Amino acid sequence: MNDTASYALIILCTSAVGLIALLANRLTERLKIPTPxxxxxxxxxxxxxxxxxxxxxxxxxxxxxxxxxxxxxxxxxxxxxxxxxxxxxxxxxxxxxxxxxxxxxxxxxxxxxxxxxxxxxxxxxxxxxxxxxxxxxxxxxxxxxxxxxxxxxxxxxxxxxxxxxxxxxxxxxxxxxxxxxxxxxxxxxxxxxxxxxxxxxxxxxxxxxxxxxxxxxxxxxxxxxxxxxxxxxxxxxxxxxxxxxxxxxxxxxxxxxxxxxxxxxxxxxxxxxxxxxxxxxxxxxxxxxxxxxxxxxxxxxxxxxxxxxxxxxxxxxxxxxxxxxxxxxxxxxxxxxxxxxxxxxxxxxxxxxxxxxxxxxxxxxxxxxxxxxxxxxxxxxxxxxxxxxxxxxxxxxTDPEPWVVGVRLRDEPSGVRRLTVAPGSTADGMTVESLGDRAGDIWVSIVVRASGLVAVRADTELLADDVVVVLAEPELYASLDELFCPTTKERRQ
Missing domain, CATH: 1.20.1530.20 (Na+/H+ antiporter like fold)
Structure with a gap:
């Protein structure tokens, strides 16, 4: 076996071992034995x-x-x-x-x-x-x-x-x-x-x-x-x-x-x-x-x-x-x-x-x-x-989410917030229109529910664990956080 073939064999064996180690992660989910x-x-x-x-x-x-x-x-x-x-x-x-x-x-x-x-x-x-x-x-x-x-x-x-x-x-x-x-x-x-x-x-x-x-x-x-x-x-x-x-x-x-x-x-x-x-x-x-x-x-x-x-x-x-x-x-x-x-x-x-x-x-x-x-x-x-x-x-x-929806921008964006609807929060159960009435001049651009996109309309109802992308001025961030965070009663529980 010449040097090229020997080196190719080393690469083959090394990559195979690496692939087996990666696939071992699936085995650990069943056996509860860590991959390391x-x-x-x-x-x-x-x-x-x-x-x-x-x-x-x-x-x-x-x-x-x-x-x-x-x-x-x-x-x-x-x-x-x-x-x-x-x-x-x-x-x-x-x-x-x-x-x-x-x-x-x-x-x-x-x-x-x-x-x-x-x-x-x-x-x-x-x-x-x-x-x-x-x-x-x-x-x-x-x-x-x-x-x-x-x-x-x-x-x-x-x-x-x-x-x-x-x-x-x-x-x-x-x-x-x-x-x-x-x-x-x-x-x-x-x-x-x-x-x-x-x-x-x-x-x-x-x-x-x-x-x-x-x-x-x-x-x-x-x-x-x-x-x-x-x-x-x-x-x-x-x-x-x-x-x-x-x-x-x-x-x-x-x-x-x-x-x-x-x-x-x-x-x-x-x-x-x-x-x-x-x-x-x-x-x-x-x-x-x-x-x-x-x-x-x-x-x-x-x-x-x-x-x-x-x-x-x-x-x-x-x-x-x-x-x-x-x-x-x-x-x-x-x-x-x-x-x-x-x-x-x-x-x-x-x-x-x-x-x-x-x-x-x-x-x-x-x-x-x-x-x-x-x-x-x-x-x-x-x-x-x-x-x-x-x-x-x-x-x-934390299920894998291999698909991404997004846009590329030349300049750093401002006024974009990614929020999650906490169970029992004020936003839980609100419509997009009522959210705007409570928070002020905002724009709900994306709603993700159970890893799927939800059509955003005025009557779209927000549910617990929804991920919401909102365009808003920085002075509205505090009021948005209050709407999406758990209420005082929920936090005490």
């Missing part, structure tokens, strides 16, 4: 069954996962947006920073007392398993979306605790041991990374927003590539400035998330697709690094299972519960947030850091981290839909 776990398990089995399939070098793994994490965090920040983040900033920061520290402390104490692992190594493993991954939560929930602030808190917590966990792990490995001087060094390094990352992310996000608004490009296909290039630049600049590049891209994504910009929907779809691809690649590559013979050792899987269970039912509820104590949340929302802290790619990446650094018992510690992640995703994650139902969380179905 299937990809991770597939990679591990392939690496252990096929001798010719060698694990990639450790530095290569680190670099691939770093790029994947940058893409996932930037998209995650865009999905949250500034308005949602502002409403839940306190619980996000509290759970993402303080909750991560308390979780790491609790896990380290448990590993040292229960299994006799050296304090320094116990803290390293505990730091690795502290971060969470909301993508795993939403994967098992399928097409159902959680209402209220709990979904935003879970997303924001993961976006915050991923950089926190990575910065903390880097600082601990740089310190090399536990000592007073080491703790001071860890604290200073960690604080520097967080502050520099947040500042550069905020400034960079605002600069990116100005850039995309004021500097046009000749083709719409270039706009997503520009945001991709800038997000990677932000990571590089922040890292060179000794800050957390991961935090910088997450903050930048939040800044531009719900801001108006040209080709915004195209940019958002591009980054969502890229983040999905990055997640598949990350778990496939990490799966190749898992040695099932090591994982099968009793001194690996027993501590891993015990730690995974204790994290789920004791350590995380206590640690994150304490960090969220001052925050006002409904009891069912609080309980769900405390339970749904599932693990993902970042803990395994941090476990890979231990192998790269050559710490004692690195293979065993890495195997423990892998077992914790597998337990969290399979056992804890598999019960997330049931827990959501038992807690009676308000949820809504």
């Amino acid at each position: 776990l299937l990809v991770l398990a597939g990679g591990a089995l392939a690496a252990n069954v096929l001798p010719a399939l060698q694990p990639p070098p450790e530095r290569t793994v680190e670099r691939i996962i770093t790029i994947a994490l940058v893409l996932v965090l930037f998209d995650g920040g865009m999905h949250i947006g500034w308005s949602r983040f502002r409403e839940s900033a306190v619980p996000i920061v509290s759970a993402g920073v303080l909750g991560t520290f308390l979780t790491a402390v609790g896990a380290a104490v448990m590993l040292h007392l229960a299994f006799g692992i050296d304090w320094y190594l116990a803290i390293l493993v505990a730091t690795a398993v502290a971060p969470t991954d909301p993508a795993v939560v939403f994967s098992v929930l399928g097409r159902r979306e959680i209402a209220g602030r709990s979904g935003t808190i879970l997303e924001g917590e993961s976006g915050a605790n991923d950089p926190v966990g990575i910065a903390l792990m880097s600082s601990l490995l740089a310190a090399g041991a536990l000592s007073v001087a080491g703790f001071v060094s860890v604290g200073v390094t960690f604080l520097l990374q967080m502050v520099v990352g947040a500042v550069i992310g905020l400034i960079g996000g605002k600069a990116l927003l100005v850039f995309v608004r004021r500097v046009p490009l000749p083709s719409e296909g270039l706009y997503p590539l520009r945001t991709l290039a800038v997000s990677l630049m932000l990571y590089g600049v922040t890292t060179l400035a000794h800050g957390s590049g991961f935090l910088a891209v997450f903050v930048a994504g939040i800044v531009i998330g719900d801001a108006r910009a040209p080709y915004k929907q195209e940019v958002a779809r591009f980054h969502a697709a890229l983040a999905g691809l990055a997640e598949i690649v990350a778990f496939a590559v990490l799966g190749l690094t898992v040695d099932l013979h090591v994982v099968a050792r009793p001194d690996v899987w027993i501590p891993g299972l015990v730690l995974g269970g204790v994290l789920a039912v004791v350590i995380r509820p206590l640690a994150v519960g304490a960090s969220l104590a001052p925050v006002r949340l409904q009891r069912n929302e609080r309980t769900f947030v405390l339970f749904a802290g599932l693990k993902g790619a970042v803990p395994i990446l941090l476990g890979e850091f231990l192998r790269i650094a050559g710490v004692p018992q690195a293979e065993r510690l890495y195997g423990i981290v892998v077992v914790v992640v597998a337990f969290s995703v399979l056992v804890q994650g598999g019960s997330v839909p049931l827990v959501a139902r038992l807690l009676r969380l308000p949820m809504s179905n």
Whole structure:
């Protein structure tokens, strides 16, 4: 077989694996097993069954996962947006920073007392398993979306605790041991990374927003590539400035998330697709690094299972519960947030850091981290839909809407509002004509009901959950919001 045929075979196999991973999303809707776990398990089995399939070098793994994490965090920040983040900033920061520290402390104490692992190594493993991954939560929930602030808190917590966990792990490995001087060094390094990352992310996000608004490009296909290039630049600049590049891209994504910009929907779809691809690649590559013979050792899987269970039912509820104590949340929302802290790619990446650094018992510690992640995703994650139902969380179905109706405009439109008729609101049951009489000089241009268009006439009646596009002057926005939002009575219920 010549070089061209060999390369074609590699492309064929790689694309086939990618297609299978994408189609696995349909399987997870029935089995309630997140796609990341299937990809991770597939990679591990392939690496252990096929001798010719060698694990990639450790530095290569680190670099691939770093790029994947940058893409996932930037998209995650865009999905949250500034308005949602502002409403839940306190619980996000509290759970993402303080909750991560308390979780790491609790896990380290448990590993040292229960299994006799050296304090320094116990803290390293505990730091690795502290971060969470909301993508795993939403994967098992399928097409159902959680209402209220709990979904935003879970997303924001993961976006915050991923950089926190990575910065903390880097600082601990740089310190090399536990000592007073080491703790001071860890604290200073960690604080520097967080502050520099947040500042550069905020400034960079605002600069990116100005850039995309004021500097046009000749083709719409270039706009997503520009945001991709800038997000990677932000990571590089922040890292060179000794800050957390991961935090910088997450903050930048939040800044531009719900801001108006040209080709915004195209940019958002591009980054969502890229983040999905990055997640598949990350778990496939990490799966190749898992040695099932090591994982099968009793001194690996027993501590891993015990730690995974204790994290789920004791350590995380206590640690994150304490960090969220001052925050006002409904009891069912609080309980769900405390339970749904599932693990993902970042803990395994941090476990890979231990192998790269050559710490004692690195293979065993890495195997423990892998077992914790597998337990969290399979056992804890598999019960997330049931827990959501038992807690009676308000949820809504998010069916795919592949068809778009819209127009292209050369200049930025003004006076256009997209509103949803809330059940029990004043607009619920009103006709288009009476809505105009109540709101003032407005024009109802589009009404979408159950994913279909409704002819707009004076006697067209608006129903709950209708999506309405309205042309109105900015001074009428407040009165429109009052008409479409739930009434005071409904909100109290």
